[in-house]
Amino acid sequence: MAASSDGQDRPRATRRKRSAPGTVTIKEIAELSGVSSATVTRALQGHPRVRPETRARVQQAADKLGYRPNDIARTLATGASKTIGLLLPSIGDRYWGEVVAGIEDGADEAGFSVLLATSHGDTSRSRRMLDVLLSKRVDGVLVASRRDVEEALAQAPLPVPLVRIGPDAEFHQADVDAAGTLAPADLADWLQRRGLAHPPHGVTAFDDVDAATIAVEHLAQLGHRRLAFVGAGTRRSAALRVVGFRERAGRIGSESATVVTSPDSLEESDRASRALLEGPARPTAVVAYDDMVAIGVIRAAHAIGLRVPEELSVVGIDDIDVAAFLEPPLTTVRQPKRELGRRATDALLTVLRGGAMPAGQALRGELILRGSTAPVRGV
Amino acid sequence: MAASSDGQDRPRATRRKRSAPGTVTIKEIAELSGVSSATVTRALQGHPRVRPETRARVQQAADKLGYRPNDIARTLATGASKTIGLLLPSIGDRYWGEVVAGIEDGADEAGFSVLLATSHGDTSRSRRMLDVLLSKRVDGVLVASRRDVEEALAQAPLPVPLVRIGPDAEFHQADVDAAGTLAPADLADWLQRRGLAHPPHGVTAFDDVDAATIAVEHLAQLGHRRLAFVGAGTRRSAALRVVGFRERAGRIGSESATVVTSPDSLEESDRASRALLEGPARPTAVVAYDDMVAIGVIRAAHAIGLRVPEELSVVGIDDIDVAAFLEPPLTTVRQPKRELGRRATDALLTVLRGGAMPAGQALRGELILRGSTAPVRGV
DNA sequence: TTGTAAGCGTTATCAC
């Protein structure tokens, strides 16, 4: 691996200054090809007013010397780094990983690089990472709209364009509570007032409300009328899904129930799910907060001898990669995570190219029919 | 977002040059605090020889102006970008996502940023992305050791330190074939000769051979003697796991079988698994290439009425997040993905700090006991 | 302890 083996023939006395060892600059190309460095730049950039033969000579010299442009210098000179900063709560989980894949795609196609930063759910860290990104002169920033990041953002506006990914930034705990207590009839109105029906300007989000609606609709079509939503938590996405669930469940004339469980705590979830399924008004179908919760629900059902989907239909939201491999394979509302990243990136790039910030976009989920749902049985 | 609102008191005639709108530089701090720009740098860097009061004055001016250092300029001046480049086949999958989390951790702690690039399994793209990273003057590079990347690397050595993540770079198809045909007795020796027992210099890898060994050992302790490995593919990791499996299975005096399936094709896998389980010498236990394959095997077993773990024990390798939620919960050999990223990063940082490249490291898997394995039944 | 000035590698504005 040719470990840094220098100290061989470097001129005695102090070398002029620090500088990378074998770096080829346009100056050297200029010498070799007998033109000025200005011409080298023009030639290499495909500037129209350079004689073809000059261009060829320069190109040749560059190739011969193995020239690799110094983007740092270029950035300093032009002010554009062709890099976008990305601030996420974390990178390890499946969700953001997929989103990042979409971001990478979009950035790459446009010739942009992606500089990564994570907030770990901490406001001051968010602020710090934002500063790092800005110090590295990213041209624009993509952020996961979480509370920590939003708080950091609120402290000082960014000097570069920004696009948020995720649910509405204004959605806080008060809303979660409200969503849980409102009468179904008031929900649609409430959504409108809170501006949650569609994400605002500069935001790309998964349409959580709609996703739950899709799930309910599917179950309604199968004849289900006793529904439950499992997995309502304090997350904004959870609250929004509850909203969609209650709204649509109400419309199909269903008595619906909402049960709070934590997808992170298996025991918790199991207990709550069992209580629901063994309770007096056992639902015939369940919409789960996400696929992990759905897995928990199915597990709980099996534990008390309930067959899925024969005796209980379960719909997840997400479509994680194992969903198709489960027993039964999970019916779910696919979340277009990759697309989410892609759209957000495209929006940002539009602005970077001088365009206007596209209006906020809400991406719809897609129902993936598999084996965990079935027509309701005559009860 | 305070759209570029200047044009107030800028000197008439053309402003000197392009430059970001509200950018504060050390020069302005210098003016405001009545010192030279050199002193500003020194003060801000915590240089020892600056009078405390001067430092304070400078710091104050900087704060007042909302100074944010320009890392691009700094990089150009110093030659160090405090950024490491990361080249992966993809970022969307769970595996690399976790690894990246470890990388981010390590880099962040050391004050480094991470610049992302993906190869999509394409050699020329790898080369290009490597060039992009180098143009952006990353101080070092971390790469997933896959064939495309290795080929790109072989074309020209990198001018910066590099650490590989993943299986041995020299392990090619010929080896895969060899591993599949060798007599168990020769395997250990073969491993040694190929230098696969431990990853070489500058490489951090999961010990695939060992992982399979761990799985076999666990099954052996439960009394199993008729074992099979399912999921051997052309991937290097698969070949290595087969090697470990056969070697250890041979030692415990087991008749072992190896069956090839593709974890990507559900139907394929199902068919192959069923053929194995319905065949004449049905194994009492299976080591799966990874957790996804394990899920497929369990599924196939259920499909033909075989209970897991009562009639068939199954061990996975990986420990994906749903492993604990499956029915039965999956016993598996956990792959320390995050740790992998962390170690590779630490190795790279050691070199960047002037240290010697640490020897290659192989990270051991850890057996996670859950419900898919049980003592062999009197057959 | 502080100031002066020469870079770092490119780009871009002028002239010619």
Added chain:
DNA sequence: GTGATAACGCTTACAA
């Protein structure tokens, strides 16, 4: 078409 040359914002000898 091409060549000087002044930025870009920061660091760092070398002087003072």
